[in-house]
Amino acid sequence: NxxxxxxxxxxxxxxxxxxxxxxxxxxxxxxxxxxxxxxxKNVWTTHSASPIAYERGRIYMDNYQCCITSIAQQPRLIYQKSKCAKSEKIEDALLLECPLGEMLPNPSDYKASLIVLTVQNWLLRLSADSGEVLEKVYLAGSCCKFFRYLSWDTPQEVMIVKSAQNKLPATARQAGIQQTVLFYLAVFQVLPLSFIGMLEINKKIFGNSVTDVAVSNGILIVMYSMGLVRLYNFKAILEQFMEQPFDLGQEFNWNGQVGVVGKYPFGLPCNIKITDTPPLLFEASSLENAFQIGGYPWHYIITPNKKKHKGVFHICSLKDNALAKNGIQDMKCCSLEPDWIYFHPDMSGRIIHVGPNLIKVLKLKEVKNHADQMEIAEDFTIVANRENCVNNSVTVTASGRVVKKRFTLLDDDPE
Structure with a gap:
């Protein structure tokens, strides 16, 4: 105990x-x-007109202009910056922590920092303690004007900056102009921040129905409108199609452009050109492209590609696509927001299934007497014990008729 x-x-x-x-x-x-x-018990409450973000014990409000620590018994203000202009609005952010056992070039590299992406395509590294700008890189050259998303390929090591989907104006489409480049991906090594390369996701290579792309753990994930998900070896793509490496701050003459890598107005060169379809590693069909890989041995989670299966999750072996024993997870709940499921990011192989009033922690384990088969077992469950608060409201109509309405305080309870 x-x-x-x-x-x-x-x-x-x-x-x-x-x-x-x-x-x-x-x-x-x-x-x-x-x-x-x-x-x-409630120890602190706050409100914000803009989205509130949380990263490793820090609460960010007002578009990352205000930072509050949540580790102490009472949250306290770390820093408050003056309100920024719309042109400096932050689109996305990642918390960067110092790696252990490595020699870094700058003293500021040994402290946590926040990497942010602004609406004007600047990549900034800010001090997590003061909000001071430590480094800045201009991303958008002539090829791309709308970088919007940050994500990790390898957590705390390799970072991906993704553009919004390129769409031609209606007038250009009516004129018959074709747009073949859908997304741009810029790849960075972090601490010290260094540029690996930039590539484009092109219709001619990956097909016309591409709706989104992502990179995770060395895998390029391409999603299609029909629910298809395809996986490619991202590291092999970088090595095979890299035309010329560049370093931040390096002067370059590239395709008729002369400038400095990462400086305004040139930004970053698109130095990775995919000229042929890479070898396909794996593909699966899933509703709304919902697809995750994790666990040991490797498994993946999908929802069957039919609307009637929304909220039903299948956990299958990546090796042979076999459904794990007890691998169909369905909470059968009805709420304002659907339940969701994911592999725990601590690499333990546990699976977290979150519903409106409970959290189920699942784990993969071998089936007894069948070492080659895995089953999904429940590790533990956290249940929200809600008070059944019922409010009775009375309304009097214009004719004098009394109408009573009975409703519960929470309207997302399962049926």
Whole structure:
């Protein structure tokens, strides 16, 4: 129980292994949160007209101009910057943490920083403690004007900057002008920040029905309008189709353009040209292109590509597409927002299934006496014990008739 674990920790049982200590601490937290006697109280409330973001104990508001730490007993302000102009609006952000055991060129690299993408296509690295600009890179040259999204290929190592989908104006389409380039992807190594390359996703290579692309763990994921998802080796693409490497700050003469890499107004050169369709690693069909890979051995999660299966998740082996035992997960809930499922980002192989009033933590394990078959087992569940608050409102119509309306405080409860 909790008391026993606390006593063993106080006696130094886990002092020699930080990993064991961390797991035990999380186990303590889980037991405290899941026991029925635990009660939670509201210690702080705030409101914001713009979206509120959260990254590793920091709360960002007012388009990342205000930063509040949530680690202390009472949240406190870390920094508050003056309101920015619309031209400096931040589109997306990632928290960058210092890698362990590496020598870095600048003292500021050893502290956490925030990488942000502005509406004017500037990539900025800000101090997480003060909001001060540490580095800035201009992204958009003549090829692309609308970079909008940041994501990790390899967390805390390789970053992807993705453009919005290129769409021609209606007048250009009516004139018969064809738009073949759908997206641009810029690839960076972080700490120190360095440019790897930029490539385009072209209809001529990947097909006309491409709706979106993503990069994760060395895999290029291409999504299509019919629900098809295709995977390609992203590292092999970079190596095979790289025309010429460039460094940030390097002067270049590229396709008739002369400038400095990462500086205004030239931005970044598109130095990776995919001239042939790369070898296909894997493909699957899923409703709304919902597709995830994780676990050990590798498994993937999809929703069958029919609207009647919305909210039903199939967990299958990546090796042979076999459905895992108990691999169909369906909460059968009805709420304002659908339930969702994902592999836990801690690489433990656990699967988190979140519904309107409970969280199920699942895990992959071998079927007894069948080492080649996996099953989905429930590790533990967190249930939200809501108070059944019922409000009765009375309305009097113009004719004097009394109308009573009964409703619950929360309108997203399952049926």
């Amino acid at each position: 909790v008391c026993r674990l606390l006593t063993r920790r106080a006696h130094g049982f886990y002092a020699r292994d930080a990993g064991v200590a961390h797991r035990k601490n999380l186990g303590l937290l889980r037991r405290i949160m899941c026991q029925e006697s635990t009660k939670f």
